[in-house]
Amino acid sequence: xxxxxxxxxxxxxxxxxxxxxxxxxxxxxxxxxxxxxxxxxxxxxxxxxxxxxxxxxxxxxxxxxxxxxxxxxxxxxxxxxxxxxxxxxxxxxxxxxxxxxxxxxxxxxxxxxxxxxxxxxxxxxxxxxxxxxxxxxxxxxxxxxxxxxxxxxxxxxxxxxxxxxxxxxxxxxxxxxxxxxxxxxxxxxxxxxxxxxxxxxxxxxxxxxxxxxxxxxxxxxxxxxxxxxxxxxxxxxxxxxxxxxxxxxxxxxxxxxxxxxxxxxxxxxxxxxxxxxxxxxxxxxxxxxxxxxxxxxxxxxxxxxxxxxxxxxxxxxxxxxxxxxxxxxxxxxxxxxxxxxxxxxxxxxxxxxxxxxxxxxxxxxxxxxxxxxxxxxxxxxxxxxxxxxxxxxxxxxxxxxxx
Amino acid sequence: xxxxxxxxxxxxxxxxxxxxxxxxxxxxxxxxxxxxxxxxxxxxxxxxxxxxxxxxxxxxxxxxxxxxxxxxxxxxxxxxxxxxxxxxxxxxxxxxxxxxxxxxxxxxxxxxxxxxxxxxxxxxxxxxxxxxxxxxxxxxxxxxxxxxxxxxxxxxxxxxxxxxxxxxxxxxxxxxxxxxxxxxxxxxxxxxxxxxxxxxxxxxxxxxxxxxxxxxxxxxxxxxxxxxxxxxxxxxxxxxxxxxxxxxxxxxxxxxxxxxxxxxxxxxxxxxxxxxxxxxxxxxxxxxxxxxxxxxxxxx
Amino acid sequence: xxxxxxxxxxxxxxxxxxxxxxxxxxxxxxxxxxxxxxxxxxxxxxxxxxxxxxxxxxxxxxxxxxxxxxxxxxxxxxxxxxxxxxxxxxxxxxxxxxxxxxxxxxxxxxxxxxxxxxxxxxxxxxxxxxxxxxxxxxxxxxxxxxxxxxxxxxxxxxxxxxxxxxxxxxxxxxxxxxxxxxxxxxxxxxxxxxxxxxxxxxxxxxxxxxxxxxxxxxxxxxxxxxxxxxxxxxxxxxxxx
Numbered sequence: 037x038x039x040x041x042x043x044x045x046x047x048x049x050x051x052x053x054x055x056x057x058x059x060x061x062x063x064x065x066x067x068x069x070x071x072x073x074x075x076x077x078x079x080x081x082x083x084x085x086x087x088x089x090x091x092x093x094x095x096x097x098x099x100x101x102x103x104x105x106x107x108x109x110x111x112x113x114x115x116x117x118x119x120x121x122x123x124x125x126x127x128x129x130x131x132x133x134x135x136x137x138x139x140x141x142x143x144x145x146x147x148x149x150x151x152x153x154x155x156x157x158x159x160x161x162x163x164x165x166x167x168x169x170x171x172x173x174x175x176x177x178x179x180x181x182x183x184x185x186x187x188x189x190x191x192x193x194x195x196x197x198x199x200x201x202x203x204x205x206x207x208x209x210x211x212x213x214x215x216x217x218x219x220x221x222x223x224x225x226x227x228x229x230x231x232x233x234x235x236x237x238x239x240x241x242x243x244x245x246x247x248x249x250x251x252x253x254x255x256x257x258x259x260x261x262x263x264x265x266x267x268x269x270x271x272x273x274x275x276x277x278x279x280x281x282x283x284x285x286x287x288x289x290x291x292x293x294x295x296x297x298x299x300x301x302x303x304x305x306x307x308x309x310x311x312x313x314x315x316x317x318x319x320x321x322x323x324x325x326x327x328x329x330x331x332x333x334x335x336x337x338x339x340x341x342x343x344x345x346x347x348x349x350x351x352x353x354x355x356x357x358x359x360x361x362x363x364x365x366x367x368x369x370x371x372x373x374x375x376x377x378x379x380x381x382x383x384x385x386x387x388x389x390x391x392x393x394x395x396x397x398x399x400x401x402x403x404x405x406x407x408x409x410x411x412x413x414x415x416x417x418x419x420x421x422x423x424x425x426x427x428x429x430x431x432x433x434x435x436x437x438x439x
Numbered sequence: 440x441x442x443x444x445x446x447x448x449x450x451x452x453x454x455x456x457x458x459x460x461x462x463x464x465x466x467x468x469x470x471x472x473x474x475x476x477x478x479x480x481x482x483x484x485x486x487x488x489x490x491x492x493x494x495x496x497x498x499x500x501x502x503x504x505x506x507x508x509x510x511x512x513x514x515x516x517x518x519x520x521x522x523x524x525x526x527x528x529x530x531x532x533x534x535x536x537x538x539x540x541x542x543x544x545x546x547x548x549x550x551x552x553x554x555x556x557x558x559x560x561x562x563x564x565x566x567x568x569x570x571x572x573x574x575x576x577x578x579x580x581x582x583x584x585x586x587x588x589x590x591x592x593x594x595x596x597x598x599x600x601x602x603x604x605x606x607x608x609x610x611x612x613x614x615x616x617x618x619x620x621x622x623x624x625x626x627x628x629x630x631x632x633x634x635x636x637x638x639x640x641x642x643x644x645x646x647x648x649x650x651x652x653x654x655x656x657x658x659x660x661x662x663x664x665x666x667x668x669x670x671x672x673x674x675x676x677x678x679x680x681x682x683x684x685x686x687x688x689x690x691x692x693x694x695x696x697x698x699x700x701x702x703x704x705x706x707x708x709x710x711x712x713x714x715x716x717x718x719x720x721x722x723x724x725x726x727x728x729x730x731x732x733x734x735x736x737x738x739x
Numbered sequence: 740x741x742x743x744x745x746x747x748x749x750x751x752x753x754x755x756x757x758x759x760x761x762x763x764x765x766x767x768x769x770x771x772x773x774x775x776x777x778x779x780x781x782x783x784x785x786x787x788x789x790x791x792x793x794x795x796x797x798x799x800x801x802x803x804x805x806x807x808x809x810x811x812x813x814x815x816x817x818x819x820x821x822x823x824x825x826x827x828x829x830x831x832x833x834x835x836x837x838x839x840x841x842x843x844x845x846x847x848x849x850x851x852x853x854x855x856x857x858x859x860x861x862x863x864x865x866x867x868x869x870x871x872x873x874x875x876x877x878x879x880x881x882x883x884x885x886x887x888x889x890x891x892x893x894x895x896x897x898x899x900x901x902x903x904x905x906x907x908x909x910x911x912x913x914x915x916x917x918x919x920x921x922x923x924x925x926x927x928x929x930x931x932x933x934x935x936x937x938x939x940x941x942x943x944x945x946x947x948x949x950x951x952x953x954x955x956x957x958x959x960x961x962x963x964x965x966x967x968x969x970x971x972x973x974x975x976x977x978x979x980x
């Protein structure tokens with residue numbers, strides 16, 4: 037064994053001993069006495085898994101998998117060539133067709149999951165404007181989702197305003213909330229911004245939770261109307277409620293597509309470039325005449341608008357809202373999607389939403405472990421793939437990463 | 440008047456706890472410029488270790504004082520090891536990455552640890568074994584429970600010990616030197632990795648003590664108990680001037696007082712909001728805090 | 740003298756910041772008891788050379804040998820205890836440590852309390868102003884005082900080899916003289932080998948036995964200090980004539 041290898045295994049031994057010391061007290065010390073069985077069984081599983089990974093890593097270092105490299109490289113090159121030959125519009129059309137045909141091919145449960153995924157795609161894209169494009173870490177993003185949801189919920193219940201009218205109203209309200217939150221925070225250092233937005237997110241939730249007369253507090257708002265529509269039937273237009281899952285699916289699909297187009301356009305617009313300039317080097321951007329404060333505020337407001345739209349739909353779909361849906365963990369989820377997918381990348385965010393919402397539905401038995409795994413994956417991703425699963429193309433190296 | 444005095448007693452108790460947690464934030468920020476989101480979870484883990492160890496020791500028939508003391512020390516050691524592991528796994532490999540990456544990694548660790556606690560300890564509250572410390576006494580109409588006396592005295596002892604460590608010992612000087620200039624401290628022979636590890640361990644031990652005492656005070660712990668106090672303690676650290684150890688102590692005390700008085704005189708439903716509002720106001724109007732920052736921010 | 744083994748030897752060392760090569764294959768030798776100057780214009784790679792010796796910058800290729808051991812690739816914090824101390828560019832005083840604490844940090848790796856106190860008194864004798872400012876924060880000192888403190892801090896490590904980066908930068912002539920007197924003293928009395936990086940070539944060469952001239956990351960000339968001082972090319976380029 038080389039010195040490096042033995043060092044590696046020594047490190048492994050220390051890490052595993054350390055892990056046992058951390059694990060056992062949590063599981064093994066009981067008032068009735070000390071137990072070892074459960075913690076040892078978990079520990080063994082982890083230790084074996086880690087040993088296998090480490091062994092594979094060593095074999096790879098040793099060149100054992102070199103015979104695999106050539107075929108895999110050839111395969112990925114072939115796949116790339118094939119992808120390059122298929123025109124982009126064709127690929128997009130295929131995806132759109134799949135999305136449109138989805139409800140006809142699947143059943144209720146799948147519709148339900150798909151609707152969640154689409155809601156989170158809108159949220160992810162909205163947050164992506166703030167985090168990915170403008171580089172502002174927002175940990176209270178779900179507050180805008182809440183503002184949108186409550187705006188529609190209250191307008192619908194008290195004034196019976198229609199969903200379609202409330203959509204722009206809720207978007208406006210969220211944008212205003214975004215500006216209110218953004219204004220005092222945007223002069224702050226990047227990492228302070230994170231904790232302050234987190235605080236604001238909590239404030240919004242606490243206010244919703246305690247303002248009984250307006251929001252009915254923790255009991256939530258009931259009786260929210262579905263989106264309505266006029267349908268041509270028997271020679272006249274007739275008002276119907278779009279409350280089947282299929283109909284809702286098409287509504288959110290439309291909203292998501294609008295969002296994708298809007299964010300795509302934004303990405304390549306003058307403002308999008310200005311966002312990037314601010315993200316990469318604020319001082320230089322200012323010297324070039326970019327009003328950074330106003331631009332950041334705009335990013336906040338735009339992100340908030342998408343949050344508000346998603347929130348409005350969420351309220352209409354659930355027909356019920358309560359503060360529980362707007363906790364910090366939801367903000368963290370949306371952020372995890374953006375980070376996992378690739379900051380600033382539209383397909384990345386879509387991929388991230390699929391991975392974080394649809395995948396756990398497949399492994400339903402492991403519901404409990406979902407956030408646990410997310411947290412771990414988030415930390416590990418930062419080490420091994422900090423740019424995400426599908427990194428944005430135009431995004432250059434951040435100025436602080438270069439040095 | 441009695442009400443005021445009572446609020447003062449409660450405010451000092453709570454403020455001491457925030458001060459202990461705030462120190463971990465401020466020390467870590469001072470040395471590697473990271474908001475350690477996982478710190479609140481270390482505090483929660485401390486609370487759980489307290490329950491676990493005290494329940495076990497209590498069942499073995501040891502007297503309460505010994506249970507408490509032994510559990511405190513053992514749990515502090517446990518949390519120190521936990522925080523060092525977090526640092527080694529999630530932060531050290533990212534020492535040369537962008538700040539956003541480290542921050543997200545910290546957030547990931549926070550979620551990971553919180554859910555790890557939930558998976559191993561359950562979703563519901565876990566109670567401390569009944570009536571460890573009971574009773575109290577009255578001073579000018581205000582009731583001071585013995586638990587409060589314990590909290591305040593343990594806090595004072597720990598704060599004094601920390602002050603001695605940081606300002607009087609060789610290792611404390613090395614910690615401050617590393618926070619001020621990592622390259623230069625390497626050039627005089629200080630191993631900065633080891634010092635950073637130690638900083639995490641000390642911060643975690645203090646947070647752990649706070650977690651145990653809060654658990655004892657309220658009688659139970661919960662897996663997500665670290666989240667809100669974490670933000671408040673961070674607010675305290677910012678209020679005192681991030682990186683400033685004395686500032687964190689004063690900031691913690693102030694935040695505790697403000698919370699208790701706001702709950703008592705304004706509205707108890709909105710008590711959590713006040714800490715956040717202070718955080719925002721401080722960052723907006725005096726971003727370096729009341730005692731001044733001690734951060735050499737070479738990366739901004 | 741050339742029969743001795745060098746205390747420090749660089750063999751073809753290359754270092755880079757990112758993709759930009761700051762030094763390109765530098766070789767030099769320093770023998771025990773010498774004062775060696777490295778002179779050159781701004782950006783010639785003088786500081787990078789020192790940082791590559793002390794391990795703050797890892798050389799991308801080449802070897803660094805010190806006292807019989809190969810030290811490139813070692814962490815910088817392992818070197819002071821071997822007798823290699825550095826006063827880096829910009830002095831880098833710990834700004835919120837007191838003067839005395841700064842000196843204590845210089846002796847961080849040492850455990851011999853009595854000897855440390857003795858050395859501290861010696862530094863205070865060398866630079867009496869530091870004794871006066873003992874309780875003051877390092878950041879509040881003037882430039883000259885900071886330079887004295889930085890040198891005092893390095894001496895607290897009882898170096899065998901001392902790397903000095905621009906000790907005269909930005910200081911009044913009188914203070915510069917004092918600093919250079921101390922450099923000669925520690926070299927002659929304590930036998931500390933000194934590597935001196937300076938822009939003030941005249942001053943540096945006058946206190947040195949030998950000198951290296953750096954230009955855009957390469958050693959372009961190497962000679963006795965006296966010879967360099969009278970070399971017309973050097974006089975034209977670095978001595979302002």
